[in-house]
Amino acid sequence: MRVNLLIAVFSFTLLTGCKTQVTTINKEKSKTETIAIPIKEYSILAVLWQQHAAEYRALTYQAFNTAKLQLDDILANKTKIEKPLAIxxxxxxxxxxxxPYNGKLIERNEDYSETSWIAWGKEKKAKAVPGSLHFFQYAxxxxxxxxxxxxxxxxxTSETLENLKQLGFPFADENHILLRTDEGGKETRRKKIxxxxxxxxxxxxxxxxxxxxxxGQPTKVRNRKADSLKTYFGNKYIVLPNAMYGDWETKGILEGKYYWTNFQKDSIRHSKVINY
Ligand SMILES: [Mg+2]
Structure with a gap:
């Protein structure tokens, strides 16, 4: 059990190089000391879970098994088809x-950047999420x-399509891919489809x-909206697990404030942990 009690939230701290420094209290020695925490340290368990936990795979299989059942049901009940069906x-x-990209950030002690993300995409080494390929081929x-x-x-676009094609995903062509041009919101692109x-x-x-x-919603609103749409999940909406990153963190935990320093982000994460 760890002896040091981190009191990162209000302690004297500095951000130096790639480390977030936090002051800790060593209870045994009755003194304070400063330690440096690698900036991606907080993400290790999430990355390990997604890479190693059989439970992660079980959840993705569960999502795509559910998707297949729903699709069968939708097709069985479609009496009139006016437009081609799409997922x-x-x-x-x-x-x-x-x-592996998130793993590389841990190894390099770096935050996400467009440059490193594009470089990873060019490798075309991403593997298929378990269950996904089978489901889309079925569709x-x-x-x-x-x-x-x-x-x-x-x-x-081109490296993404190549990566999808290499893995055998159907409809991996220019007519079936809508990547980000300006706005991050997906509604305009959904409407286009x-x-x-x-x-x-x-x-x-x-x-x-x-x-x-x-x-762009904060945690409370996201949770309230999820509750109000609960009948959609596992129905029209099929959700995959991702503990490594997402709006739940950037818009939720960090409230969309990208300019905060790594130390501030560390403090916020600590402050949002619910305990008793
Ligand atoms: Mg995603």
Missing amino acids: VTDIDETVLNNS QDKNVEVFYLSNRLSVQ QRSHDIVMLIGDNLSDFSEVFD
């Missing part, structure tokens, strides 16, 4: 597993089109993959 899916942590067999709606940058297709299902790891009501 809209996110890409990262929904069909492609980017946990194709049932004549349901798949649209990849992602906030990867539009400059990443809706004009030509009947969207029967949405799949993602971030609640903004489903509805704009979650866009």
Whole structure:
């Protein structure tokens, strides 16, 4: 058991180089001392969980098994088809597993950056999220089109399509991918798909993959909206687990304040832990 009690929230601290320094109280020695914590230290357990926990895989299988049951049900009950049917899916942590990128940030002691993210995408090494490939191939067999709606940058289009194609994902072509151009919100792009297709299902790891009501919202609102839409989950909305990153952290825990220093972020994380 750790002897040192971290009192990072209000202690004297400095951000030096790539480490967040925090002052701790060593109870045994009755003195304070300063230690340096690597800036991605807080993310290690989440990355390990996604890479190693059989429970993570079980959850992704559960999501895609549910998606298949729902799709079968939708197809069995569609009496009139006016527009081609479509599934809209996110890409990262929904069909492609980017946990090695998050692992690399830990090794390099770096924060996310567009440069390193684009470099990882160019490697085209992301593997399929368990269960995803089988499900999307099944959808194709049932004549349901798949649209990849992602906030990867539009400059990443060719390597993203190649990565998807190498893995065998259907509809990995220019007509079925909508990456980010300017706005991060996905509603405009969803509406664009809706004009030509009947969207029967949405799949993602971030609640903004489903509805704009979650866009940019703080934790309380996100939770309240999730409660109000509870009948949609496992139904029209299929959710994948992602403990490594997401709006739950940036918009929720960190309240969208990207300019905060790593030490401030560390303090905020500590302050938001619920205990008794
Ligand atoms: Mg995602």
